[in-house]
Amino acid sequence: MDPAAPLKKFFATIDRDVIPHLSLDCVVFGFDGEALEVLLLRWRNLDRWSLPGGFVRWDESLDAAAQRVLRERTSLTQNLEQFHAFGALDRGGSEVRPAFAAMGVEVPEGHWLAGRIVSIGYLALVRFAEVRLNLGNVVEECRWWDVRARPPMTLDHDAIITRALDTLRIRARSFQLGGALMPEKFTMPELQRLYEAVLGHALDRRNFRKKVLELGIVEQLPEFRTGQRHRAANLYRARPED
Amino acid sequence: MDPAAPLKKFFATIDRDVIPHLSLDCVVFGFDGEALEVLLLRWRNLDRWSLPGGFVRWDESLDAAAQRVLRERTSLTQNLEQFHAFGALDRGGSEVRPAFAAMGVEVPEGHWLAGRIVSIGYLALVRFAEVRLNLGNVVEECRWWDVRARPPMTLDHDAIITRALDTLRIRARSFQLGGALMPEKFTMPELQRLYEAVLGHALDRRNFRKKVLELGIVEQLPEFRTGQRHRAANLYRARPED
Structure with a gap:
C-alpha cells in the first residue's frame, strides 16, 4: 500500500470534514519520576519534531477534538x-x-492548508x-523528550511548549499541580521531585513537606514503602479534586 | 445614507478580508468605585446585548485584532x-x-457566517x-453594566463573561489584579472595594491591608486624601509590573 494513502484520503475530504484555518496542538506532559517529559512525534521524511495535533471536525467541539487527538496517539481517555x-x-x-x-x-497552491492557521493549544x-x-x-x-532537552521543532511548536510550561509553573508555584502526573501512590520525596522538575529548581525539603x-x-495513607537503602517512607495519594 | 451601508460594505469583502469561521469577543471590565462593570453593546434592531467583538483580518494577529476592537469601541490603546x-x-x-x-x-444561506464560528475570548x-x-x-x-445585573445576551456571550469573571476571580484570590482597574492614586478602602466587587463578597479590613x-x-505615596467625614487617608498607587 502507498504509505501516503491514508493522508491522501484525509486530504481528499478535508474541506468537507474540518473547520478551515484552524488546528489544535496538544502538549502532553508526563513525569518519569525524575524529569518532566513531553510527548513529541516526527512525521515521515521530516527531521523536525511536532506536537501531536490535528484539525477540528464540524461535528466535534474543540475539547472533543483535543480528546480525540490524545486518544488516537496515547490510548488515554481523559480531559x-x-x-x-x-x-x-x-x-x-x-x-x-x-x-x-x-x-x-x-x-x-492557494489551499487554506498552505495559508494562515490558528491553533488552539x-x-x-x-x-x-x-x-x-x-x-x-x-x-x-513518537517518544517522550525531557522538556529541558527538546529536539528542533516545526512551526511555532517550541513556543507552544514554552507557553504550556509557563502555565504549569504558575500552577506549581501555588501547589496546584494535582495528582494527574503522579502514580496512584507516592512518597513525599517523589512528589517533591515532580515539583522540582516542573519548576526547574530544587526546593527545600522541610518547607515543601510543611506546605503540602x-x-x-495530599492524603496520607496507612501504608509505607520499604526500600533497601532508605527507612520506610510514608505513602500518600493526591486528594481527589472537589 | 442607508444605515446598513457600512455593514453591507463590510460584508461584501468579508471573505477576502478576514479568517472564516473565526471571531473574537472582548470582555472589557471597568470599576466605577463601587461595582465591577462590563462594557456591552446592543446592535440596531436587536433586543439582546453583545460583547464588543469582531473578526480577524488576514494581516493582523489575534492580539492585534483584539486591540483594534477595543480601540474602535473605547478609544483605548492597550493590550x-x-x-x-x-x-x-x-x-x-x-x-x-x-x-x-x-x-x-x-x-x-451556506455562507460561513451562518455556520459554526469559533470565538477567541x-x-x-x-x-x-x-x-x-x-x-x-x-x-x-453601548454602556456599562454591573456584572451582577447583566441583560439578556446573544449567543453564548453570557457564558463568555462568566468565564472571564472566573479568570479575574482566580487572580483576585492571589491578590494579582494589578492596577489597571484602579485610578492612578487610591486609598486602601478603595482598593478593598475593587477586590470585594470582583470576588463578590466582603473582606476583612485588617487582613486585606496586611496582605496587600x-x-x-501597592506603593504608599507621601500624599493623603482629606474628606469631610473621614480622617485623612493615605494614598497608594499600584506597583509597576516587573
Missing part, C-alpha cells in the same frame, strides 16, 4: 485543558506544504505508565 | 489578555443570520474614567 490560542501572522503558511509534500501529498497531564503510544501511518517516531500538608493537597 | 477559545458545536449558526437580517444585511481591565465610547453605525446602545502590604502590590 485536556485549553491554555492558549496561537494566531501569529506567519503561523502555518510556507512550512506546511513542503511537510505534506515530503509525506507524499501535494497541497494545491491544549495541555494534558498524564500518568506516564498508562500511555500506550500509537504511531499511525505517517508518523515515523498545610494545604491538604 | 488585552486572551483567556479562552469558545468552540462549542452550536456556536454561531442559527442566531447570526437573523441578527444580520435585522440590521438590513442578508447573509446567503479576550479580557481587558480598563480605567473606567479613560474610556471614550464610540457607537459606530450599527450599534444603537505584605505582598508589596
Whole structure:
C-alpha cells in the first residue's frame, strides 16, 4: 500500500470534514519520576519534531477534538485543558506544504492548508505508565523528550511548549499541580521531585513537606514503602479534586 | 445614507478580508468605585446585548485584532489578555443570520457566517474614567453594566463573561489584579472595594491591608486624601509590573 494513502484520503475530504484555518496542538506532559517529559512525534521524511495535533471536525467541539487527538496517539481517555490560542501572522503558511509534500501529498497552491492557521493549544497531564503510544501511518517516531532537552521543532511548536510550561509553573508555584502526573501512590520525596522538575529548581525539603500538608493537597495513607537503602517512607495519594 | 451601508460594505469583502469561521469577543471590565462593570453593546434592531467583538483580518494577529476592537469601541490603546477559545458545536449558526437580517444585511444561506464560528475570548481591565465610547453605525446602545445585573445576551456571550469573571476571580484570590482597574492614586478602602466587587463578597479590613502590604502590590505615596467625614487617608498607587 502507498504509505501516503491514508493522508491522501484525509486530504481528499478535508474541506468537507474540518473547520478551515484552524488546528489544535496538544502538549502532553508526563513525569518519569525524575524529569518532566513531553510527548513529541516526527512525521515521515521530516527531521523536525511536532506536537501531536490535528484539525477540528464540524461535528466535534474543540475539547472533543483535543480528546480525540490524545486518544488516537496515547490510548488515554481523559480531559485536556485549553491554555492558549496561537494566531501569529506567519503561523502555518510556507512550512506546511513542503511537510505534506515530503509525506507524499501535494497541497494545491492557494489551499487554506498552505495559508494562515490558528491553533488552539491544549495541555494534558498524564500518568506516564498508562500511555500506550500509537504511531499511525505517517508518523515515523513518537517518544517522550525531557522538556529541558527538546529536539528542533516545526512551526511555532517550541513556543507552544514554552507557553504550556509557563502555565504549569504558575500552577506549581501555588501547589496546584494535582495528582494527574503522579502514580496512584507516592512518597513525599517523589512528589517533591515532580515539583522540582516542573519548576526547574530544587526546593527545600522541610518547607515543601510543611506546605503540602498545610494545604491538604495530599492524603496520607496507612501504608509505607520499604526500600533497601532508605527507612520506610510514608505513602500518600493526591486528594481527589472537589 | 442607508444605515446598513457600512455593514453591507463590510460584508461584501468579508471573505477576502478576514479568517472564516473565526471571531473574537472582548470582555472589557471597568470599576466605577463601587461595582465591577462590563462594557456591552446592543446592535440596531436587536433586543439582546453583545460583547464588543469582531473578526480577524488576514494581516493582523489575534492580539492585534483584539486591540483594534477595543480601540474602535473605547478609544483605548492597550493590550488585552486572551483567556479562552469558545468552540462549542452550536456556536454561531442559527442566531447570526437573523441578527444580520435585522440590521438590513442578508447573509446567503451556506455562507460561513451562518455556520459554526469559533470565538477567541479576550479580557481587558480598563480605567473606567479613560474610556471614550464610540457607537459606530450599527450599534444603537453601548454602556456599562454591573456584572451582577447583566441583560439578556446573544449567543453564548453570557457564558463568555462568566468565564472571564472566573479568570479575574482566580487572580483576585492571589491578590494579582494589578492596577489597571484602579485610578492612578487610591486609598486602601478603595482598593478593598475593587477586590470585594470582583470576588463578590466582603473582606476583612485588617487582613486585606496586611496582605496587600505584605505582598508589596501597592506603593504608599507621601500624599493623603482629606474628606469631610473621614480622617485623612493615605494614598497608594499600584506597583509597576516587573
